[in-house]
Amino acid sequence: MKKIVIPLVLIGLVILSAISFLTSKNTEVTKLAVLKEQFDKKNVQHVDHTQFAELKKKFTSPQQVTEACIVCHNGRAQEIMQSNHWNWERAEYVKGRGIVYLGKRNAINNFCIGTEGNEMSCAKCHVGYGMSNSKTFNYNDESNIDCLVCHDNSETYAKAQEKGGAPDPNIDLTNIAQHVGKPKRTNCGVCHFFGGGGNNVKHGDLEKSMFEPAKSVDVHMGTDGMNLQCVDCHKTENHMISGKMYSLSSMNRNRALCEDCHTESPHDDAILNKHTLKVACQTCHIPIYAKVNATKIAWDWSTAGKLKDGKPYEEDDAEGNHTFLSIKGNFTWGKNLKPDYVWFNGTAGHYLLGDKVADTTKPLVLNPLYGSYNDVDSKIIPVKIHRAKQPFDPVNKILIQPKLYAEKVGEGALWKDFNWETASEVGMKDVNLPFSGKISFIKTEMYWPVNHMVSSKENTVKCNECHTRENSRLAGLNDFYMPARDFSPVIETAGKAVLLFSFLLVLAHGGFRIFSSRKMKKKG
Amino acid sequence: MKQKAYIYRSFERFWHWMQALSIFFLAATGFEIHGSFTFFGYQNAVKYHNVAAYTFIILIVFAIFWHFTTGEWKQYLPTTKHLKAQINFYLIGIFQNAPHPTKKTVLSKLNPLQKLTYLGLKILVIPTMVISGLLYMFYRYPQKGTIEGLNIGTIEVIALFHTAAAFLLMAFVIVHLYLITTGATITSNLKAMITGYEELEAHEAPENEDLKNEKNEVEV
Numbered sequence: 216m217k218k219i220v221i222p223l224v225l226i227g228l229v230i231l232s233a234i235s236f237l238t239s240k241n242t243e244v245t246k247l248a249v250l251k252e253q254f255d256k257k258n259v260q261h262v263d264h265t266q267f268a269e270l271k272k273k274f275t276s277p278q279q280v281t282e283a284c285i286v287c288h289n290g291r292a293q294e295i296m297q298s299n300h301w302n303w304e305r306a307e308y309v310k311g312r313g314i315v316y317l318g319k320r321n322a323i324n325n326f327c328i329g330t331e332g333n334e335m336s337c338a339k340c341h342v343g344y345g346m347s348n349s350k351t352f353n354y355n356d357e358s359n360i361d362c363l364v365c366h367d368n369s370e371t372y373a374k375a376q377e378k379g380g381a382p383d384p385n386i387d388l389t390n391i392a393q394h395v396g397k398p399k400r401t402n403c404g405v406c407h408f409f410g411g412g413g414n415n416v417k418h419g420d421l422e423k424s425m426f427e428p429a430k431s432v433d434v435h436m437g438t439d440g441m442n443l444q445c446v447d448c449h450k451t452e453n454h455m456i457s458g459k460m461y462s463l464s465s466m467n468r469n470r471a472l473c474e475d476c477h478t479e480s481p482h483d484d485a486i487l488n489k490h491t492l493k494v495a496c497q498t499c500h501i502p503i504y505a506k507v508n509a510t511k512i513a514w515d516w517s518t519a520g521k522l523k524d525g526k527p528y529e530e531d532d533a534e535g536n537h538t539f540l541s542i543k544g545n546f547t548w549g550k551n552l553k554p555d556y557v558w559f560n561g562t563a564g565h566y567l568l569g570d571k572v573a574d575t576t577k578p579l580v581l582n583p584l585y586g587s588y589n590d591v592d593s594k595i596i597p598v599k600i601h602r603a604k605q606p607f608d609p610v611n612k613i614l615i616q617p618k619l620y621a622e623k624v625g626e627g628a629l630w631k632d633f634n635w636e637t638a639s640e641v642g643m644k645d646v647n648l649p650f651s652g653k654i655s656f657i658k659t660e661m662y663w664p665v666n667h668m669v670s671s672k673e674n675t676v677k678c679n680e681c682h683t684r685e686n687s688r689l690a691g692l693n694d695f696y697m698p699a700r701d702f703s704p705v706i707e708t709a710g711k712a713v714l715l716f717s718f719l720l721v722l723a724h725g726g727f728r729i730f731s732s733r734k735m736k737k738k739g
Numbered sequence: 740m741k742q743k744a745y746i747y748r749s750f751e752r753f754w755h756w757m758q759a760l761s762i763f764f765l766a767a768t769g770f771e772i773h774g775s776f777t778f779f780g781y782q783n784a785v786k787y788h789n790v791a792a793y794t795f796i797i798l799i800v801f802a803i804f805w806h807f808t809t810g811e812w813k814q815y816l817p818t819t820k821h822l823k824a825q826i827n828f829y830l831i832g833i834f835q836n837a838p839h840p841t842k843k844t845v846l847s848k849l850n851p852l853q854k855l856t857y858l859g860l861k862i863l864v865i866p867t868m869v870i871s872g873l874l875y876m877f878y879r880y881p882q883k884g885t886i887e888g889l890n891i892g893t894i895e896v897i898a899l900f901h902t903a904a905a906f907l908l909m910a911f912v913i914v915h916l917y918l919i920t921t922g923a924t925i926t927s928n929l930k931a932m933i934t935g936y937e938e939l940e941a942h943e944a945p946e947n948e949d950l951k952n953e954k955n956e957v958e959v
């Protein structure tokens with residue numbers, strides 16, 4: 216009997232352990248259900264702004280609307296005036312620099328390069344009116360706050376082109392003032408989807424298809440799904456909006472993280488949960504970006520200024536994306552892109568106006584994202600890398616801030632006069648920097664973390680898209696050991712040699728045995 | 740004269756075949772995890788490898804217990820006696836139909852080379868596999884300054900030990916499979932591990948009460 220019992224017990228144990236491993240606990244579904252329930256509560260308007268006498272008058276200027284808002288919402292203007300949406304800068308600690316006031320007023324990017332001197336055009340996306348010059352703009356005048364661009368719920372508000380942030384003169388301010396509320400995707404999107412001067416130029420994961428996205432484009436915002444609004448995740452308290460882009464921020468603070476809702480261990484599978492220590496959610500859950508419309512991946516300023524018959528011209532690709540504009544140069548676009556991947560600990564560096572560039576042999580990264588495998592705060596994140604060739608003063612060794620926009624010909628603006636020399640000269644003078652008169656074009660890169668266009672669970676990155684010898688998505692990150700991708704060449708070669716040797720030995724020995732036994736049979 | 744002897748008791752056979760199965764399965768899933776080929780799918784391979792690893796460990800725990808309670812562990816005590824003769828047998832004698840230089844008996848069923856090899860497996864290769872495997876399962880990346888039980892910066896060293904031992908184990912399996920055929924007849928070793936019985940020289944028949952009883956029990 217005894218000897219039947221032991222194997223039986225053993226088999227029982229084995230089956231039990233197998234069952235406990237293979238049955239999933241299914242907490243994932245419950246957690247998601249709780250979240251869905253929480254976000255399913257429709258946002259009800261608590262007040263009806265059409266009823267307020269204050270808003271029933273005929274507004275003739277947008278400032279009058281702001282003043283009307285402030286009558287009831289007192290103190291709110293002060294909150295806005297603390298924000299970077301208003302100031303276009305914020306105090307940030309930057310590694311190697313200390314505390315700096317960082318923002319659109321002193322950082323340089325590799326799209327339209329910089330706002331300085333070009334505010335009439337750029338300030339279309341400022342939450343204020345009348346910013347024709349960011350140095351002389353009165354940041355203390357609360358009547359210039361543009362409440363409506365964020366709070367218009369009538370979807371009729373629009374800012375005018377090249378008017379320093381002023382609204383389109385044809386809109387009905389009274390109607391808009393009576394239909395205000397919590398910001399919707401349309402409010403955020405009018406600026407954030409069009410950064411860089413066109414749809415999806417900058418981000419790649421934020422573009423006009425996100426106004427009304429399908430769930431297949433973004434699992435959170437899908438109108439056929441949870442239909443989340445930007446501010447559902449970018450939680451906002453006293454006009455301080457959580458989350459930011461590392462083109463203009465440096466510190467690991469005030470981030471809007473997936474974990475805020477989903478926790479750091481959202482999966483049923485313990486091995487997947489273990490990944491979250493080193494791998495950001497986005498890395499697996501955003502397999503591709505620019506799913507609907509293409510995004511700009513390269514910009515060559517060196518061809519800007521080229522004219523046809525003395526006139527500016529444009530060239531488009533089959534999908535209608537500009538591939539050349541006389542005012543901006545050549546572009547490359549990409550759609551359904553696989554992100555690049557970097558280590559990121561939430562801190563970044565920045566090229567600021569006037570910084571000397573020591574090494575022009577490799578591309579200059581304008582916003583290096585910091586992090587490494589050994590850094591406990593770092594995780595692997597997906598990024599879009601935007602590459603450019605942009606103007607540079609080879610004598611002073613600084614990037615050039617050209618004058619791009621002016622109202623009239625003859626003020627030196629590149630977009631009117633198509634002359635790099637005068638545009639650089641006027642532009643650099645505007646920012647009080649020297650210009651040698653020489654212009655070259657150097658390669659630069661910007662890293663744009665990809666956080667939106669989250670795919671559904673079924674479409675996440677599969678294990679073996681990273682854990683594989685060839686074409687691993689993480690092929691570029693080589694400061695750690697990753698199963699399947701990595702191996703020790705010594706052990707691999709020695710191991711295979713030992714296996715081969717054993718096999719040949721056995722084959723030879725066996726062959727010889729057969730041979731000699733036949734011989735002996737013949738003899739015997 | 741030859742006589743049927745009961746040399747592998749039921750637990751030992753059960754253990755042997757379960758171990759064989761586990762190792763094949765661990766190797767198949769393990770080398771998929773290693774990136775050598777694709778078969779189960781990566782996520783499944785990892786899942787199955789973990790389940791099989793636990794099976795294997797449970798089996799090992801029972802086997803250790805069995806080895807010590809039955810005294811069978813003594814079978815693996817290394818000896819240099821007849822070692823040379825055994826090597827000579829595999830190199831020369833086996834091709835001339837020479838008899839095995841060591842007599843297989845119930846109390847000494849392993850030849851000196853087997854003793855050495857199995858001992859090596861039991862105290863080196865398998866422990867390396869199990870320990871590195873468990874570390875592989877339970878390591879934690881260093882956390883943000885908080886105290887954790889098992890903070891290991893990188894799995895690289897663990898993985899390399901695990902992989903190296905896996906190669907060795909596979910080499911053993913290849914040779915082991917072949918050596919099955921080198922018994923008294925081509926299949927006598929295999930039959931013995933399946934049925935428990937093997938024809939041994941009569942004068943060394945078992946005098947072990949315990950075994951005799953078991954044998955009777957089987958025949959009842």
Ligand code: HEM
Nearest residue numbers: 698765766769770772773792869872873875876898905908
């Ligand atoms: C109790 C025994 C074992 C345990 C606990 C164990 C555990 C593990 C674990 C946790 C992994 C990593 C999987 C992952 O990434 O999640 C692994 C990988 C692996 N295992 Fe095992 N294993 C055991 C036995 C074996 C055996 C017997 C073999 C082969 C004969 C084997 C071959 C491998 C191989 C080749 C890898 C891939 C290593 C690499 O490339 O990094 N394992 N094992």
